Amino acid sequence: MHDLISYHHLRGMGIDVSLDVESIRADFPILKRKLPNGKQLVYFDNAATSQKPQCVIDSMSEYYSVYNSNAHRANHTLADEATTALEGARKSISTYFGTSPDQMVYTSGATEAINLVSYAWARENLSTDDVIVLTEMEHHADIVPWQQLSKEKGVEVRYVPIDIDSFTLDMDAFEVAVEGASLVCVVHTSNVLGIRNPIERIVELAHSQGARVLLDCAQSAPHERIRFDDSGVDFVAISAHKMGGPTGIGCLLIKKEVMGQMGPFMTGGSMIKTVSTDGSTFQEGHALFETGTPRIAEAIGWGAAVEWLEQFDMKDVHSHINRIASWTAEKISEIEGITVYGDSSRNDSSGAVSFLHNSIQSQDLAFLLDEGGFAVRTGHHCAQPLMDALGVPSTNRASFWLYNTMEEAEAFVTHLSDVVDRFSDK
Numbered sequence: 121m122h123d124l125i126s127y128h129h130l131r132g133m134g135i136d137v138s139l140d141v142e143s144i145r146a147d148f149p150i151l152k153r154k155l156p157n158g159k160q161l162v163y164f165d166n167a168a169t170s171q172k173p174q175c176v177i178d179s180m181s182e183y184y185s186v187y188n189s190n191a192h193r194a195n196h197t198l199a200d201e202a203t204t205a206l207e208g209a210r211k212s213i214s215t216y217f218g219t220s221p222d223q224m225v226y227t228s229g230a231t232e233a234i235n236l237v238s239y240a241w242a243r244e245n246l247s248t249d250d251v252i253v254l255t256e257m258e259h260h261a262d263i264v265p266w267q268q269l270s271k272e273k274g275v276e277v278r279y280v281p282i283d284i285d286s287f288t289l290d291m292d293a294f295e296v297a298v299e300g301a302s303l304v305c306v307v308h309t310s311n312v313l314g315i316r317n318p319i320e321r322i323v324e325l326a327h328s329q330g331a332r333v334l335l336d337c338a339q340s341a342p343h344e345r346i347r348f349d350d351s352g353v354d355f356v357a358i359s360a361h362k363m364g365g366p367t368g369i370g371c372l373l374i375k376k377e378v379m380g381q382m383g384p385f386m387t388g389g390s391m392i393k394t395v396s397t398d399g400s401t402f403q404e405g406h407a408l409f410e411t412g413t414p415r416i417a418e419a420i421g422w423g424a425a426v427e428w429l430e431q432f433d434m435k436d437v438h439s440h441i442n443r444i445a446s447w448t449a450e451k452i453s454e455i456e457g458i459t460v461y462g463d464s465s466r467n468d469s470s471g472a473v474s475f476l477h478n479s480i481q482s483q484d485l486a487f488l489l490d491e492g493g494f495a496v497r498t499g500h501h502c503a504q505p506l507m508d509a510l511g512v513p514s515t516n517r518a519s520f521w522l523y524n525t526m527e528e529a530e531a532f533v534t535h536l537s538d539v540v541d542r543f544s545d546k
């Protein structure tokens with residue numbers, strides 16, 4: 121275990137302490153892993169999914185080995201324990217995100233959370249005259265549901281472009297696009313550029329038009345503390361697996377006043393009050409949207425992850441990651457033939473560094489990096505409209521989390537330089 125008492129003690133005394141990364145790393149068994157070629161794993165694919173601390177793995181294993189049972193159904197001891205753990209996790213997670221348990225719906229991840237808004241809110245409230253504003257830097261999870269809705273309901277979808285020089289959202293264009301809008305769907309932090317959008321201004325402009333705001337926090341939640349009730353945002357979508365939790369779970373946070381405007385999403389068991397051959401009546405609040413057997417083990421694992429994260433000041437986490445990301449971006453941009461997409465020198469960026477070499481294909485480069493033990497993501501990152509705006513088919517992306525070190529970044533830059541020296545067209 122890391123020395124949390126002294127970490128908090130020092131912070132409490134107003135002393136600036138950076139993260140005790142070596143102790144943090146000790147909580148992640150996978151980080152000790154060597155690849156089949158004998159190379160030490162350096163995991164730089166955190167924007168795709170983070171690794172899990174031992175306490176998350178243990179909490180899920182304990183559920184399956186000690187009190188595995190369905191929740192919200194039977195009255196026996198195991199069922200009680202499973203229900204208490206599921207709802208206890210909801211309390212921990214919603215508190216972590218600055219809201220109450222009844223405003224949080226468990227989903228399979230950010231993708232399902234966004235689909236939930238499109239089915240349960242937008243299909244109930246929007247029609248031909250309505251406008252949805254998206255940005256060019258959205259993940260496909262925040263584009264395709266709205267395109268489908270547009271086909272079905274005739275809703276207009278507007279895309280706000282990025283400023284190609286600064287890699288930021290064109291806020292002048294946003295101000296024009298938001299006029300007359302009913303819903304603004306925007307990514308908090310881009311999974312490709314690492315840029316954090318000015319959400320406070322976006323909410324202000326959207327609300328001045330009477331538009332609701334859906335914020336995709338899949339990438340920001342691992343890097344900063346989301347305080348839902350204070351944010352003014354109407355919906356927040358989050359994935360657990362990018363912030364130390366398991367795959368298969370996430371949530372949608374919903375403003376109280378908006379919940380009442382929503383209809384059912386998936387139907388079946390759990391979300392009903394009564395069912396007869398004449399029809400059914402439904403639950404209210406978050407229960408309306410949680411259908412079938414819940415994701416019990418996953419919720420318990422996510423609860424353990426947020427309790428683990430509670431130990432840190434996310435500002436320290438952010439500055440640690442940002443320091444590694446900006447150093448890496450700067451160094452690799454000096455390597456001949458490499459272009460970095462995004463501006464990691466901004467201190468609000470999230471730790472995703474996307475880059476491309478002008479003659480080594482991104483897939484080949486990823487393979488050569490993997491040979492050195494470095495796990496990075498390659499491809500369009502589920503953001504093809506953004507790739508189109510950048511004028512590239514794909515990028516390589518190194519993304520960092522709190523357990524990564526400057527030593528790993530230095531080794532990465534050295535290896536990348538060597539690879540480029542060996543393989544680029546001279």
Ligand SMILES: Cc1ncc(COP(=O)(O)O)c(C=O)c1O
Nearest residue numbers: 229230231259261311336338359
């Ligand atoms: C910005 C963003 N939004 C949404 C998603 C979708 O998350 P999930 O696949 O966990 O549902 C991702 C995943 O990469 C993402 O980066």
